[in-house]
Amino acid sequence: MFICRARVFDTPTSPFAGGTLRSDSDVALVVDDGLIIARTDFASAVSGHPDAEVVDLRAGVLIPGLIDTHVHYPQVRAIGYLGKPLLEWLDHCALPEEAKLGDEAYAAVVAGEFLTGLTSAGTTSAMVFGSHFATAMDSFFTQAAEIGLRITSGLVTSDKMLPETLLTSVERSVSESQDLIDRWHGKGHLRYAVTPRFSFSAGQELLAAGGQLVADNPGIWVTSHLNENRDEIAGVAEMFPEALDYLDTYDRAGLLGRQTVLAHNVHPSDRELARMAEVGAASAHCPTSNSNLASGFFPLRRHIEAGVRVALGSDVGAGTGFSLLKEGVQAYFMQQLDPSGGLPLGSAHLLHLATAAGAEALELSDQVGDLSVGKRFDAAYIQPSAGEPLAVGLEHASSDDDALAKIFAMGTPADIARVWVDGQLVKD
Ligand code: GUN
Ligand code: ZN
Numbered sequence: 001m002f003i004c005r006a007r008v009f010d011t012p013t014s015p016f017a018g019g020t021l022r023s024d025s026d027v028a029l030v031v032d033d034g035l036i037i038a039r040t041d042f043a044s045a046v047s048g049h050p051d052a053e054v055v056d057l058r059a060g061v062l063i064p065g066l067i068d069t070h071v072h073y074p075q076v077r078a079i080g081y082l083g084k085p086l087l088e089w090l091d092h093c094a095l096p097e098e099a100k101l102g103d104e105a106y107a108a109v110v111a112g113e114f115l116t117g118l119t120s121a122g123t124t125s126a127m128v129f130g131s132h133f134a135t136a137m138d139s140f141f142t143q144a145a146e147i148g149l150r151i152t153s154g155l156v157t158s159d160k161m162l163p164e165t166l167l168t169s170v171e172r173s174v175s176e177s178q179d180l181i182d183r184w185h186g187k188g189h190l191r192y193a194v195t196p197r198f199s200f201s202a203g204q205e206l207l208a209a210g211g212q213l214v215a216d217n218p219g220i221w222v223t224s225h226l227n228e229n230r231d232e233i234a235g236v237a238e239m240f241p242e243a244l245d246y247l248d249t250y251d252r253a254g255l256l257g258r259q260t261v262l263a264h265n266v267h268p269s270d271r272e273l274a275r276m277a278e279v280g281a282a283s284a285h286c287p288t289s290n291s292n293l294a295s296g297f298f299p300l301r302r303h304i305e306a307g308v309r310v311a312l313g314s315d316v317g318a319g320t321g322f323s324l325l326k327e328g329v330q331a332y333f334m335q336q337l338d339p340s341g342g343l344p345l346g347s348a349h350l351l352h353l354a355t356a357a358g359a360e361a362l363e364l365s366d367q368v369g370d371l372s373v374g375k376r377f378d379a380a381y382i383q384p385s386a387g388e389p390l391a392v393g394l395e396h397a398s399s400d401d402d403a404l405a406k407i408f409a410m411g412t413p414a415d416i417a418r419v420w421v422d423g424q425l426v427k428d
Contacts, residue, residue, distance in 0.1 A: 006057035011352040021348035023400035034423035060383030065124025067358025070284035070313025078317035086229035107136035121322035122380030125150035154193040158201035193221035199249040211254025228264035247272040273306035282361035286315035287330035297338040311357040347404035383417040
């Protein structure tokens with residue numbers, strides 16, 4: 001048991017639904033076996049739990065662990081290629097690197113690098129786009145389980161349009177996926193996600209085989225890409241002439257539901273948004289990726305108005321790193337700049353998108369997403385070095401909302417001093 005005495009920022013009520021930032025300049029969180037059992041003033045916490053260790057975090061700001069709803073494990077070494085649209089970027093930057101994960105030893109090293117990327121950035125839960133290789137997924141799940149992160153992930157499947165080494169068959173995809181589900185789904189904090197790469201590289205039978213896995217394994221997840229790039233969308237329309245639209249290629253395969261997270265959705269139709277809202281599927285918004293690949297402006301307002309859940313994703317490696325603080329400020333920039341009228345965002349919106357909204361999209365809200373009593377203690381402690389512009393900014397901020405805005409504007413993984421999952425330190 002320990003008592004965290006801290007300045008705490010979180011967003012238990014969505015600012016998109018009238019909530020505001022909850023900020024406490026000096027509050028005590030009593031954590032017992034990973035669970036927040038009290039949130040009170042320090043004197044009461046100490047008198048109620050006199051033997052508990054006290055962790056004094058008043059020099060910085062404590063926020064809920066960040067939640068990344070779209071990030072690619074095999075692309076950690078592909079971060080930073082600039083200047084190409086999606087399909088060229090895949091061919092020249094991402095896929096040659098992903099092919100290397102066929103080597104189990106190489107994949108094990110990359111899995112470690114990837115998980116360090118998450119924890120360094122303060123990310124404690126993630127929907128992770130996996131590898132095309134089952135051996136690489138075993139390495140990844142093994143290491144993720146050791147650290148304890150809340151990870152949902154699965155074998156990526158494709159049977160066309162990609163380099164030969166990345167392709168599978170319907171039968172192989174089913175047997176390898178089922179083996180991975182049996183080994184990993186529900187183990188500790190791990191969950192399995194059926195992961196067709198995108199309809200551009202998956203035939204109808206392969207998609208339907210994924211839908212069958214979902215039907216056969218209640219509780220597993222689905223993730224993929226949707227409506228990211230105009231050439232990709234045109235290609236999918238040509239490949240699936242019978243489908244109503246891109247979303248429908250997943251829907252008619254049985255892949256669409258409340259446990260489905262689709263990345264990007266930069267160019268949705270009204271029908272697609274209405275259908276996502278109807279079934280409860282969520283969009284992962286990945287603003288640095290959308291900017292890097294010039295995919296377009298994410299229609300956040302249309303998503304919110306349609307009732308589609310949205311949360312942030314880093315989309316490493318088309319995105320420019322693991323930091324959800326950077327994704328937050330980039331989301332803000334893009335809404336500011338959108339010529340068709342973006343949604344003005346304040347710092348509380350950004351924190352919500354990076355924490356509680358992610359928990360909602362991943363159906364983890366009963367456990368994480370804010371630092372209320374009854375939640376698991378997943379948290380990131382932001383403490384910039386003394387004298388750094390962010391430290392100075394936090395000292396002189398005129399309000400807590402402004403202090404939070406400075407965290408998003410200037411914060412980097414170097415400012416994240418400590419990270420806990422379930423009360424256990426995963427970065428110190
Ligand atoms: N669509 C299919 N694969 C990918 C990928 O790796 N990154 C992005 N951004 N979009 C994709
Ligand atoms: Zn992606």
